[in-house]
Each structure stands twice: as C-alpha cells, then as structure tokens.
Amino acid sequence: MVHSIPPMREGLILKLSCPDKPGLVARIASYASEYQANLVEFNQFTDREKGTFYARLEIDTSGLEIPLDDFKAGFEVLGRSLGAHWHFRHLPYRMRTAVLVTRTDHCLNEILWRATLGEMPVEITSVIGNREDCREIAEKAGLPFHFIEMKEDKESGFREIDAILEAEDVQLVVLARFMQIMPPWMCEKFAGRMINIHHSFLPAFIGANPYRQAYERGVKLIGATCHYVTSELDCGPIIEQEVERVHHHHSVMDLVRLGRDCERSAIARGIRYHVQDRIIIDGVRAIVFPD
Amino acid sequence: MVHSIPPMREGLILKLSCPDKPGLVARIASYASEYQANLVEFNQFTDREKGTFYARLEIDTSGLEIPLDDFKAGFEVLGRSLGAHWHFRHLPYRMRTAVLVTRTDHCLNEILWRATLGEMPVEITSVIGNREDCREIAEKAGLPFHFIEMKEDKESGFREIDAILEAEDVQLVVLARFMQIMPPWMCEKFAGRMINIHHSFLPAFIGANPYRQAYERGVKLIGATCHYVTSELDCGPIIEQEVERVHHHHSVMDLVRLGRDCERSAIARGIRYHVQDRIIIDGVRAIVFPD
C-alpha cells in the first residue's frame, strides 16, 4: 500500500556534548543563525552531577548562505573551543541496518513493518540468521537472507557476519532475538552501533531464560529492555524499557507471549531513537531525546 | 517530619510565545548570555501548523552583571521586536494557592501532602468549602477553612469566594472536586489561573455523574482530566490526564474508588506543572514542558 510519509527535510542533525559552562546555548544557536540556518528542534540537557552539557539540534539548512561543508568546517573552531565531542548527520538519510535473528520472528516482523511504513529512516540491508527459521519472512519482504552456521568454534561464524556487515556497509546492527553472545571484538567494533533486545526488565533476570526466571520468582510485571551491546552481557546503556502486567495464572508460555509485545514495542522505539540520532551515549547511560 | 528538599535556585523563569522565524533561539539565548545569565533549562517548541514559537527558559542569575530589573527591562526591546508575549517570574517563589472543595477530600489530601513535602512551590492560603466536610482536614493541616453557603441565588456565594481570593492575594485557584459551576465572570477573571479536576477522561462524559455514565457505557478504562477552567463546561485547555483499567465486575462504587487515584495523580501533576510555570496556554490547548 501507499504510505504518505512526510519527506524528511533537508538539513543537519548536530549532536554535541561538552563540559558545562554559561552561554553554551547562545553560542551554538548563534553560530547556526549567523549563516541563516534555522533550528527546527533544539534539545538540551545539563548533567549537574557530572558538569556535562548535551545537546541535539535539528537544523533546516535550506536558507543557508554558505556551502554546507563550510558550515560544518566553521563549526569545528567553536566545537574545539568548547572542548566538545560532536557529530553532524545530513538529512535526509536512511540508516543502513542489518537485522540478526535466530528462531523467533516477532521482533524482525515489527522492524520490517515499521521500516515499510516509513516510520523511521532505515534501510534494511539484509537479515542474518544462525538458523533458517526467518528466511521466509525476510525473502517475502524482498530482503537478502544470509544463513550463518555457528559451529563449535563460533569465531568463524562471527567473522562471516562481520564480513557481510562490511560488504553491505551497515551502519546499525540490530540483534532481534539473536541468541548468540557477541564476541568482545565485535562489541568494540560496533560500539554504539549495535542494539539488542533483552527479554526482561534489566537489570533483573540477566542471562538465559528470563521468562522462566520471572515465572519462578512470581513477579507481577514482566518487561523487555532495548540496550546497546557492550562486552559485559546485558549491561550496556539502556535505551528503552517496556512492561506488561502478569498474574499468577499465567504460565511461562503466557509470559513468553505477553513478553513478545513488550519486546516489539521496546525494540521499535529503541531503533527509532537511534536512527533519528536522538541518543547520546555517556558511559553506561543513554541520553535519549524522544520525539 | 523533616523533608530535605533542594532549595530553588535564585533566578528567573521566562515564558514566551511569538511568530516563528529563524534565529529565535540564538537571539533569546544570546540576550541572556550577554549579561552572564546562565540557562539552566531551555525548552522550545514550534507549532508548524500555526507558525508559532514557544519557549520556556530557566535562568540562573547569580552571575548576572546588571541589576535584575535592568535585565528584564532590556528584554522588552527584544520581546517587542519579535512580536512576543512573554512573562518573567522570580525564583525562588511559592505560588499562593486556594483550594476549593465540596464533600470529597482525596484531592485536597493529595495537594496538602505534596505541599507539605515541598514537592512543588506552593503556599496554600486557605481551603474554601461550600460544605463543612473538609474543615477538619484543613484545620489539622493548620490552614484556615472558609465555609461558604451556596444559596438558591448562588451569586452571593461566588462574590464571597472572590472576596476571600482577593483578600488572600491568591494566584492560583484549584477546584479540588468543587461541585459548583463557576460563573462566567469568575472564569474570565481567573482565566489561566483556575484549575479543575474532572472525574472522567475528557472529552468523554462531560457533566454530572461521569462514573455512572462510564459504568453504563461499559468502558474498559476510566480516567481523570486536569484542565483550566473556562466558561464552557469541562472544555478548557487540558493539562494532564490519567487512566486506570476497569473490568465488568467493578460496580459504580468501584469506579469511584479507582477513579480517585486517577484524580489525585492528574491534579497533582497538573498543579505541579502550573506552579512551576511549565505551561503556556494557547487557545484551547496547553503547551506543557514537563519536568
């Protein structure tokens, strides 16, 4: 069907963090307005405990009086003087995203549906699975499906995956119920660019079989957590969490069923925030400016 | 008990709305930084349909290089040139607030509790009731209670209430389940300064007995709505809404009980946003910058 999504405006997204001091908003906004760049959205947050300033600017550059590259180059002087880390992204764009799966398909389904709908600026490059279960869904959606066998020595499998990600020029890796533990070198290589959905309300129930754990503990709410992958299992910066109420009469299988809805919802919003460049990672925490 | 609430910083809150155009953030932030006023929090929103820009700035003026009054006076030139409406409020402050009640006391209780806790910068001036039911609660909290008899001719009662509000220099009037319809002249006089809690999820179930209405309609969620009072019944700008799930086995009295929690929650947040100056009213809509 035809989805009439409003086209992304031409422009820039600027994300920045730097030591806090007076006048930061004025200096950054003034630089933009100096050259007739218009702020479409401005989000800012100061972490008082750490003394750090974070900002995200969505900039309409249609009236810009200088070349875009000059505008970005000129910002370097300001950025350096503030001791900032910053990043520009050109609008419009679609982030090249690979989805890794094992058996279950509900997260994959959700991602494909939202990508098709144009709800978020992604381009799914391919689906990579260490089982064949999701091939049909991927191929029906017109996407390449790569089967990777994870043998005893898993290293070769991960090397293969990495090669695909390289070949497809992937910017974001989504672990959509991919049931393999990423090796440290991949966590490092894709730091801040690899998102996982954990099927529990972290930090409760880290590791395997969280729904069984939740059932045995008799919790009254179950949840799902979307987070960046780091080499410490299920401990990366949390992007989004979702919960659902459960009752004593729900079996482990019911928890799995109800949890699926949490997972779909949390991973969809997590990806959305990331590909819209709405997240600044700061150590173990994620600063998220939601839309 | 002793509550250790962090003291409000000295400073200003500036709320502003004006026709949108490029460079607004830069011009406003630069004015502040020019005189060493530091932006502690900056919220901005552009309504593209209407072409209107809204902003709220929390400004630390401890390092200000000029007198506060000069700072405000100087802003006038900028504000007028932008065609803006704006408002400055000095920090710290406590907003003088009167609470109007009839019989039920749960909203009153909630407000008194949060005021005592120092959760929001209010000073409750008195409780005004058209019945005696809430006198005890008010007086136990050390507050004056004014009983106002609403006779056949209600006008004299409202004149009395108005006289109290004048005498106590009240800045905010909260209708905490006050079961009388405010006359148009009071709605007008306290426009944007009178908050009501309606015990339904507006715009459903306007008017009397919303829980009975909800029961008979067989809804699966009930709610409460905190809104500004206007002369059109239950149609003023909505500040906050809350819902609770209900089931077929809940009687009307159960809905009343469950609804109380929605009401307490919605009115508490509504007052909080108002007294923190986080709301800009724009026609029938309320722009709320939540904390």
Next chain:
Amino acid sequence: MVHSIPPMREGLILKLSCPDKPGLVARIASYASEYQANLVEFNQFTDREKGTFYARLEIDTSGLEIPLDDFKAGFEVLGRSLGAHWHFRHLPYRMRTAVLVTRTDHCLNEILWRATLGEMPVEITSVIGNREDCREIAEKAGLPFHFIEMKEDKESGFREIDAILEAEDVQLVVLARFMQIMPPWMCEKFAGRMINIHHSFLPAFIGANPYRQAYERGVKLIGATCHYVTSELDCGPIIEQEVERVHHHHSVMDLVRLGRDCERSAIARGIRYHVQDRIIIDGVRAIVFPD
C-alpha cells in the same frame, strides 16, 4: 518458522447467563462432575444491579463417561430450569474469520501475524477490501483477497460482501480499519459476531477523523477502542481499550502513528477474547473474562 504452540485440549466451553439465585455454581459444576467432566477453568460474575449470573466454564471432556452429545443434551434440562441462555463450543476449534479493510494495513498485519503465530484459535478465510491497498499483504500471506467496489449505491457492495461471508462460512467479521459504515441489516445479521476497531478512546471522538479531533482538543492521552458493531455508530459493547500518552509537540500525523500501536494492541486482544469465547454480551456492555 515453526511455532510450538500447545495444542488446545479436547473439550467444551460453556457460556451461560441466567437470573441469579443461590446454588448456581454447585448445580452447574455438579452436573459436569457427575459425568467425570473436569473443569479446567471456571469464571463467574454476578451483576448485583441486574440480578444476573454469568459464567464461563472450560471443560476437559477426555474422561467423560457418556457421549458428548448426551452430555450437552442432558444440560438442557438444567439450563431451562435456571431460565438460562447458554452456548457450548467444542474444543479444539479455529474460528473462521474474515478481515475487512480499506487502505491502512497495520491492524490487518497484526491479525495475520498473531494468527500465524497460533496465538489465538482463528482461521482467516479471506481479506475483503473496498480498495486494492491490502491485496499484496493478503496474498503474500497466502490468503484470498476480494476487492469490492463501493459505488454510489453502497448496497450492492454490502450484498457482495455478505455473499462472500456466506460462501466462506464466516463466523467472525473483523473490521480492521474498514472505512465504510455497515448497513443496519448487516449489523443485525452479524450481531455479536462483528468486531470493529475505532481509532479513539470511545465515547470520546465518535465518527470521522478522531485523531484530528483529539489534536484540536489538545488531549494528553489518545486511545483506541475495540467493540462489537451495532447499528448505532461506534456505540456497541466495548471489548477492549488502549491508550498512549501524547504531548503538545505531536502533530496529527504523530497521533496517527502513535494511535496505530493502540489500535493494533486493542484489536488483537479484542479478537483474542472473542475467539476464545471469553465474552458474554449483555445489552450495551461486554462481560469479558480475560486470560
């Protein structure tokens, strides 16, 4: 992919309503146990205002000592003596369900996904659309798609739809964002067997463009309502409702996007309850025994 859903047990679902009087649970449960039928699940509710008793029994008949038909026939004597309405359904079963659509496909997608997953005992017979937009989705899922042109005289279109429903022996009709008003004769014919998703939190925003209405009213929560279709527009018994928090910065298009998630969630649960025979309709209210 392979979904390992636990097989439905063999047995019966009995739904019953009758005037309340003492001993009903004992008499009904005793009848079952008399012939070694085992109650797997027993839900009961007494509406005191109306003096009506409602019950739903899930019965394991694997140990039944008499033929199933005798068991049901024998119940008639008891049922009549209680002045009851009742209904038996044989387990396992899959309810033959047709989905009617117009342009938007998110509800259809959700239904197909959950049907595939085996989350609920449905068999989708076909998708019927008054536009071609959803044909591709239906056909990719291996389902017939019937295009029905709704001409000036809509009656012929509805006759066509009815003919398909008859031909396919449809037990449940789901209006999954079907943007045509059902004629009274169809509402009557499919009373209690036709489910609609309304894209607002009923009874607020009845009729067309509820998201635009919600935007203009400035609500802070939007919702969706799954209800049975009756000849009075959007006024049938409510099965399920869902809400989502929204903010002033959300455009009408954002509300549409956020509302989609409410709609998917509400229609999925609504269908689930219906096809699991968990609903007893009582006038304008739906008694729902959720799982």
Next chain:
Amino acid sequence: MVHSIPPMREGLILKLSCPDKPGLVARIASYASEYQANLVEFNQFTDREKGTFYARLEIDTSGLEIPLDDFKAGFEVLGRSLGAHWHFRHLPYRMRTAVLVTRTDHCLNEILWRATLGEMPVEITSVIGNREDCREIAEKAGLPFHFIEMKEDKESGFREIDAILEAEDVQLVVLARFMQIMPPWMCEKFAGRMINIHHSFLPAFIGANPYRQAYERGVKLIGATCHYVTSELDCGPIIEQEVERVHHHHSVMDLVRLGRDCERSAIARGIRYHVQDRIIIDGVRAIVFPD
C-alpha cells in the same frame, strides 16, 4: 467527612488449596449450597505445573440453615478428604494492623488515608517508629505512636516491637519504609502476616539505595514492589508491583520523588489484597485474586 462505604455483608471467606483432581469445584460449591450458603464470589486457579488447586470463596451465610460453627465443622470432613489446607474468616471484620516506619511518611500517609476512607477492612492499632519523624502524623490521626530505639544491640528493640504487637493483638504488620532488617525469628513468627514495600522493581536493585542504583544503571522505568517478608532479604513472595517512566534528566532526587508514587500505589494495593483475604501464599509465589 462522612464516607458512605457499603457495609460488608455477613458471611465467610474460605481460602483453600489442595492437590488438583476432577470435581473439586462441584464438591466445594455443593457443600455450601447444601446448607443454603450462597456463593457471592468464586475464584479458582489450577497450577498445572504443580498439580495444585487454589480457590477463594466469598460466602453469604444470611440464609444458612445450620449454625455457622456447624457449617465450618462440617467442612472439615470434606477438607481433610481433599488433603486441603483451608482457612475460614468471618465477615464483617477489620484486620488489626500495625504500621512500622522510620523517617519517610508517604506510605504511612497513604495507608491512613485509605483506612479512614474505609477502602479496606483494616483497623490501625498503632504506628511504631525507630525515629520520631512520623509521631505527629500518627497522633493527628488519633493513633498511638510507639518510639522504639534501635541501639547497637538491635535485638532488644525488636523484642520491644514484638511485645507491642502481642499486646495490641496485631494480625498484620506493615513495614511502610521501615529501614531496619527484621531478624529471622520475627520473619518466621509473622510469616505471611508481614508486608514490606521495597523501593525498586524487584528482583532488580535488592538492598540499600535502590534509587541511586537505578540512576547509575540508567534505567528508563523505576518501580516499587510490595512483598511478604521472609528471612532472605527482599526475596519473599511478591504481591504487587508498580512502575513509572523516567528520563535521563531525572536526578536521584527526582527518582525518589517519582518512586514515592509507585510505593504508595503498590503498598496500598498489596495491603488491600491481603486484608481482603485475596492472597494464597505458595512457596515463593503469591496467588492473588484481585478485586
């Protein structure tokens, strides 16, 4: 103020658990109906994994044909033959409840308010604090306040508390932010009769300073857990949980503030379910039949 709460009916609550087998509902319900006792509410749950049947019956005994004590005595034969554990409670009743506190008063406030409102059948016997902070609130509510000094050797303090609980014939002990770890002998003595509110979403953040822990982990939802106290810290059966969404800009103090609302809500519902005899404890899990 006057609260018009419907009077509890005269009657019995029967809670029962036993090994599952066919015909249980019939046998239990038939026993009641045999003597003209009427089931007002019947809840049942079968744990298939464990093969255990749980039931709660609310019984109107106004038409009972035999003395109440005979009715209960007669049930013993049935109960024993089923290998059941069961418990009868006479209606109406008010459960004698002591509230233990330290400094913070929001949970105490909530409990007192709901008790006053008649929302649940409790009678608060006294407030016991190991600090003086909550004395004023207790005394304003007309309740005795016992100050217990917890010295180096805490044992004497706990003996004192126990003596008060004995003297006041307390049936339920509520730890409403009581910041002392209960000794094993008290946990055992009050097993299934002592409720705690833990200020996190258990099993995450066990132990001290959960809000600081939550802040540092950067979670996006915080919560509170109402559970029975056992000798293993924060590991007893969970009765109720509540969550609230938080953002990166919330400080630890904001989490504390937002968490208070979760705590109030979770402890209020937890107490409600317990005093209405709606909970059957089964090992580490709590079977809760909510109203």
